[in-house]
Amino acid sequence: MNPLINMQGLPPFSAITPEMVEPAMDQLLQENRQTIQQLLGSQRTFTWENLVEPLEQAEDRLSRAWSPVSHMNAVVNNDELRAAYNAVLPKLSEYSTEVGQNSQLCDAYKQVAAGPGLDQAQQKMLHNALLDFHLSGVDLEEAKKQRFKEISQELSQLTTKFEENLLDATNAWSKLITDESALQGLPASALALARQTAAQRDQEGWLLTLEYPSYLPLMTYADDPQLRREVYEAFATRASDQGPDAGQWDNTSVMARILELRHEQAGLLGFTNYADRSLAKKMARSSDEVIAFLTDLAERSRPQAERELNELKEFALASYGIEELEAWDIGYYAEKLRQQRHNISQEELKPYFPETRVIPGMFAVVERLYGIRIEAVEGVDSWHPDVRFFEIRDRDHHLRGQFYLDLYARPKKRGGAWMDECATRFFTKTMDQIPVAYLTCNFSPPVDGKPSLLTHDEVLTLFHEFGHGLHHLLTTVDYPAVAGINGVAWDAVELPSQFMENWCWEKQALDLISGHIDSGDPIPDELYQRMYNARNFQSAMQMLRQLEFALFDFRIHREYEPQRGGRIYEILEEVRQQVAVITPPPWNRFAHGFSHIFAGGYAAGYYSYKWAEVLSADAFSLFEEQGIFNADTGQAFLQEVLQQGGSRDAMELFVAFRGREPEIEPLLRHCGIAGQASAQDVQG
Template sequence: MSNPLLNLPLLPPFDRLQPEQVEPAIAESIEHCRQQLAAGLADPGWDSTLAPLEQAQDQLNRAFSPISHLNSVLSGPWRAPYEAALAQVTAYWTELGQNRDLYGVYQQLAQSPEFAAWPQPRRKAVELGLRDFDLSGVGLEGEARDAFAANSRRLAELSSQFANNVLDATNAWTWHTENETELVGLPQTALAAAKAAAEAKDLTGWLITLDGPSYLAVMTHADNRALRQQVHTAFISRASETGPNAGEFDNSAVMEEILTLRAEQARLLGMANYAELSLASKMAQDNARVLEFLNDLAARAKPAAEREFAELQDFARGKLGLDELRSWDIAWAAEKLKQERYAISQEELRPYFPYEKVLAGLFTVVEKLFDVSVQRDDTVPTWHRDVQYFWLYRNGERIAGFYLDPFAREKKRGGAWMDTVCVRRQTPEGLQLPVAYLVCNFSPPAAGDAPSLLTHYEVTTLFHEFGHGLHHMLTQIDVAAVSGINGVAWDAVELPSQFLENWCWEPEVIAMISAHYQSGEALPRELLDKMLAAKNFQSAMFTVRQLEFALFDFRLHCCEQGASAAEIQQLLDEVRGQVAVVPIADENRFQHGFNHIFAGGYAAGYYSYKWAEVLSADAFSLFEEQGIFDRATGNKFLHGILEQGGSRDALELFTEFRGREPNIDALLRHSGIEQLELNINPG
């Protein structure tokens, strides 16, 4: 029987994929790439070398994509095949990045007389290719060359190991009770989910897990302080040497080795540290600019955050009987204060945001903004019964597609993300449409006929990930290297996602995405007004928390020699001393679960979230001026940002869209701290 991972159609046949198919398919795909490269080098040129190689590598990427995806959303039997495939793929890309003959082809093309007349996407693909060759060690010799390749392979293994440890630690801890009085304060949605979790384990009563919806429900609503402490301690100590599973999934040594190897990669390339290497492919010019941006914002946001926390402490003492706020009290006390001040809570809003209504409203927003329609296709095979598949259309023509996996479940990686099934590109058979995975971890539907009900926070998460998806799916670029999010500077890649979040707060849009799941009643004006009034509740505390992560990440990667686990902790403590305003538990090992920088693409780049927030708020301000559904402005963003992919520099595209370089005014206004004046441009 033929291997379904080879000669794939546009959409992977998830109903026919098996773990044992992985290694032979990846091996054959890589061998095909090598053969194509050898043939192309014999006749250098775009059409004779780069285009056929792009075709072969697209087949490899499309074979590896469902393997990587299934490891993230199902884990279990897919972990070992994924890790074996990852080793093969990493070795290939490392080998390719150090291929001097191919590098010579890129150089020859860039220096050719006709290069200036080439289409912009092709020119940009060659320019980025040359940069990436330099960053892959193509110029290294002998032992340095071998060390760089070995480090690259090992770093891929370690990143996977880090993520596995976090997932395993998350799944390893549960808390079971048959006494409902221990769960006082939890909303009915959380209780129903806990009961379903217990039943899934053949238990009676209720089961609390460390999955996002369960953890957040306890920390925000459980009146049982001892339970909050227990759940919080388990969560913040995951994959570390402390906590209830101390040492079992410990990421300490993994972090140390990752940082050592990253620092060595930078040294081998003649750079001072990994942060410098990371910025070589970002908008920011140098380390000093990034640190100035983060430190300036922290210095101005912290006084407001301190005031917010002092208010919370006063409230806790006066109204909640807590003389001292501990880390496991913060979210719970904040929710109580929010309810007293605004008489609103996420749980009160949840019945008005049934998942299907929110999804339909999101599609309406996108249709009005960018003239595309979304249609569900139940004939497409998926990997789980909860997964839905959709096509995007414009003027009746199919232009893209996406899978949506919305709900939390066991053995599924936490968080939310967008990933690519395949990119838009021109193939010998015609245009290949872009297809995306959109993954969230929302509370699943309760037992019976009740739908999944989202908090407004989850609503914004859905809009955020769909913004990433639009960046991938609405591109008009046909060259894979700069199609969709490919080639986009990492500190600009969050622009479309954070940009789309803004519509979640517009009354006109809230009317589209909300309706009581039982009565169909619109969100009452009173609740809407309260929700909007509470939008910036503790926004400064949230800002300094994000800056804590960003500063820790960037300063960590400014180290020239890597760092030990103790030094990592010491640096995090220093950063917290600079920016944090809330108490930190002794068992807190946030760094051991920081997937973004140790298992994702955000190493020395977590600052991108704050920088992209500046861009997104400033971009949205044009819609505020012209109308949130102004078609001309929507077309301007579509044609000027989303369709361009990585074919042009991000700052150049933004400046053309906005008519000037970005400034922070809109972000400060949206955050309720518009009196701050910052020098924010990290470029």
């Protein structure tokens, strides 16, 4: 048995050492190559049973072995593990390209696809596989195949380097405050976290870091503008040529090379640019359609965003004598205005969202929606003492899935929040593998022995990631390549996650997920009303910020020209002139930390968040019509979307649930964007 794979199906985290990683992966890669050779040489007539199924089993073993290594590299990073991870990356890339460029294997798959007796999921999986062969360069002449392979290897190393630079730059900066008066304005919870962070590092005072639970309260509440500027600059220049650590972990050349190689690889496959290449597996039919979609949303949102910014400027001048708002002032005075207008703050809500109430409440919400049960399991091996483990069972008590929950920020842990696969559902005559997920967040840890208190924004984040998790865990598709989130068009994969966020605004659901840390009482009606009234505070400004990111991402991949390079900040400036109402200082290096597109799966695909938000808002509007806990509607979403995974096209699944193609009006309504003119269908 390979040491990276446990007999029980769950990774042996505590037993995994950096020294075992490379030899264990080498062994699996060698076994997989032998399996492919044997399968192709053992028969002339290929079928699902004698080719696809055994090959899927080999790929699944490889995936399950690499999964804990990749995950630990993200959440308990250290030099030894990083070195082992980086040693294997090029080998995995080489193997993946080698398989994708195996013309004999591609021909065998074509033979299976043309054969009889395939169900719909099998047909979709084979369709995807043949597209993947093409996108791996199987049709290229030998010299171009070799170049494609070289590019794939270098890209895997560069995207990892980007993430490492960002993590190292984030971990490197901290600021010790020894006089509490310097932190005036910060709420007690933020002060307690800063003091606990200092104590954990054997320091006296209050330690500020660039981890989000430290950074966000500083930018929102710290009265000292110089402190806000210092922290903002450190955060906004991470891994760049600017700021306090200028040049030390600089991603400039990494980003330029990533764009250059993506463009070259897309060209090898016959695409004009990488944006067109990325759309080969998405709902959107053309890059023009994506640009038109984003531009339309920006045009609808900008007038309201300009009014929102003017209101903020007028408020800061009238109430505080501030004549010019700097980038590090926006969040601070926006919070002051929110409190004045709606008499509410994130901090006021935190006592109502202890994780000890939010987690079981979230489980109760999905239990009512989908008829499932979620139970904690003790004594499961993991990578950190804070990690918890849960099982999902259906009405008949059948085990449907399992997941790890890792909630808190800590050093050496990648920032942000995400869901990732540990194991994927795989069911055959000889296999009965349930799906397992990692759910990872970066919330404030428990302080002074009390449960972690979440902001409402963090509750939204938790529900978002749990939505991804349910998509992965509740699938009934038997083949890993189209089970759960696999095989789902990337611009539809955010549908289940954004969809789940809606329940965080509904009083019936909030009564389940909220309970005061001291009294246990749910959010009072009066406080809920204030919270709900503030829901769309500066929503148009927030909309434009996301559209700025999406347009920037799409344009740098669509408009890349080898002779002019990436023009990263030139294009970002053009996008800001088109859609933004707030202009950051010239030394801001946002792109140097944009890991979604330079290290994640969102290259030329960040627009997917807004695209899928149209789907999720429209899907939720059916619950608004029929009741947010309507069991029939919940079962319909479960059966038509969550269980289907990638076994059918995303638009087909949406129409099966909603009864029609999606409309944009529910999104605009949920966001409080005025001037909704005509409802525009999002085609796909």
